[in-house]
Amino acid sequence: MKSRHLHPEPAREIALSGLKAVMSSGTALDEWLEKNEPYHQLEPRDRRFCRRLLASSLRHHGQAMQALRHYIPRPPKGRQQMATYVLLLALTELIWLDGKSHAVVDQSVRLIRSVGLEHLHGLINASLRRCVKDIDANADIITTWRHDHAANFPDWISSQLIADWGKEKANDIMAASLMPPPLDLTMAASEPGTTDIWAEKLGGYALPQGSVRLNEGAPYRLDGYADGKWWVQDAAATLPVQMMGDIRGKHVIDACAAPGGKTAQLIAGGAYVTAVDLSAGRLERLRENLNRLNMSADVITANILSWSPDQLVDAVLIDAPCSATGTIRRNPDKLVHAKPSDIAMLGNLQTDMISHAATWLKPGGILVFATCSLFRAEGEDIAARIAEDTDLIPDPIDPQIYDGFAPVAGNDAHMLRLFPDALITPDNAITTADNENTMTHGNDGFFMARFHRK
Template sequence: MDIPGLPARAAALRLLDAVLRRGETLDQATHNALQNVRGDADRALARAITAETLRWLIDLDALIDSATQQVLPEDAKPRAVLRLMLAQWLRLDTPPHAIIATALPLLTGGPKRLAHGVFSTLNKREARLPDAPTLPERVAARWGERGPAIAAALAEPPPLDLTLRDPAETGQWAERLGGVSLTPGHVRLPRGEAIENIDGFADGAWWVQDLAAGLPARILGAGEGRRVLDLCAAPGGKTLQLAAAGWQVTALDISDKRLERLRQNLDRTGLKAEVVVADALKWEPAEMFDAVLLDAPCTATGTCRRHPDVLHRIGPRQIAEMAELQAALLERAAGWLKPGGRLVYAVCSLEREEGEDQAAKVTLAPEPIDLPGFASTPEGWLRTDPGMAAGGMDGFFVGSWRA
């Protein structure tokens, strides 16, 4: 059926199914789901429809349930299609006639009539979404009093954050790019433009990195030629920061494929680092380090603004699995420090089990974090939430110790 825009909607339906039924991440599911979609614009549209559906899923379901006599099963295809239809109408400003033309062919028979009827009913009611997405119950329970502020930050996709190779040029680049800077070495831009087309990309003047993701490396300060291990380094933003700050960097990660982006960015920026492909649980260094930065694998719930699939995929099992791995990595990282060396541990997770609970187990001497513009916790740790700062930032936990 040759209907313009239909392949993108069919791909969005496959993406949604991959996340909600199979527990895949949006990134994992993208390749297979978008194989039949031609053109960057349609591929981006499929991803945007799915992301907005996941961001507002609880509220979309509430609207659907308000317009049906019997509650549709959670995994019913008409519910999935209606979710996509409403996300396009209420979040992407797609005209209703275009939504109907590209969504109903995904269904046949009675389900098609049902979806058409429910959508038309909600359209006539002039249905609206709340100001902020409703968090899934288990997520709201985990995040407690932080939940409302985090939910408010989820209402819109995040802006684009850049980290500058030379923080001394912050004012110059903010003006040149028409952006704003929230801290030296950072520029924030509106989202939407292709990265490769932004001024300074080809010259390696900056790289894409969320504001919060850039904080752990900032804590280590100037390297002055000292040796640092960036453990679990891919995709490499922290390696670039450390190299730009004068550290002699060893960047280690288990994934050669994920390290490829780091190699490309090192070439583009002219920065230097030793890149090592190895399993951190088995690898042994030839000599100790002055500092180790462990940005550990985690559930990544702190990236929910950009990856709303984490709201629906992550539960106690995933959190426990990540916490076990983090504890093992922390133990090894602590053993690779020279006397007086500094360990910085970070996760882009909002879960206590991956942040505060891990930090409490470390037996090294605590080194309170003092980062201008960012308040530390009473324990001397750093905790960011998506609702912080204008435009938000990823949720991170960062702890620091001395050997």
């Protein structure tokens, strides 16, 4: 049977549809995958491949476009735009995922035929074979593309990173942001040895701050998921709660609480928790997560700018809405969706939230502010403004809390800035993002600050 009569692999067809949806219509990657029934019908191995190919093609879309324009100076567009998406998938798989050249070329030709562009199959075939030849020859152009991490970032993001941190560190941040994320788990039990036991049981390894790290995996298929022994949470995301210190028996408000990882941490730490969020849908997910973990909290749907508790509380955690640039590795669609106008608006919102939440605290009560942003405007600048404009007093962070991380030097003792390469792990000798099969896993980028009320 001739190859033109063969269908492409379903996982690749779904990846192609997803890439088009995310890049052309502003759809979020995870939202699209969650609603795509054919994706969920794939075998687990094919589902993992589909998501990896799709996410990697978004992470490396700028670099892959450089390669595409090299081999095809006038890329297909208009009614032939699907050919560009086929090429982006293929070039990403060849250059960054070590894809088997014969399979990638063959499947790409099948894909182009499946979308009614058979007349372009020769162009696709020839351009990809040229790329394979360059890879096999270790051509300088391949190395150049692999090193140009900034090509994937909108100019406004790369420019702001350079302005905030300098060109060299900005490039390191962008490289780390392209790393595919691992699966970090937070343990529900805090007894000594729990992390090591579950690390061995799940085939992962224990991180210094208490998480278990796995390279990958479907959480709901892992031992302990149904029994509520752990929940999924990036290692860096656990630190804001740890910064609060001993919360046993204290009343803590978790503002912007959904989907509930930090809420669960607070409950596991012995606090009585009021979880507040504006989104009823996201709070429903929080309730589901707490039910699985056999935990409970007072859950309230409200805008925290217009809501206040009946009584003053011991502590407040605000993981505020932000640009989420620190989570690009988990949400690579942000590379094609984020807009610069968001930053000023979000900075004002963060300031207003903290100022209002400060009024909820008892004298001496603790407020921890956190964002998963890489920008000073959503971190250090906000913390400085709060110290000047409210009755919140900067409160030093215990350095033992961030053991295992390499924070940014130079900040005041009440601030903690973590870049996406801050986590020190057993494989941290590998520091480049030139090939997704040889990366460290890093952490989400975060800013955190601790205050107490006068």
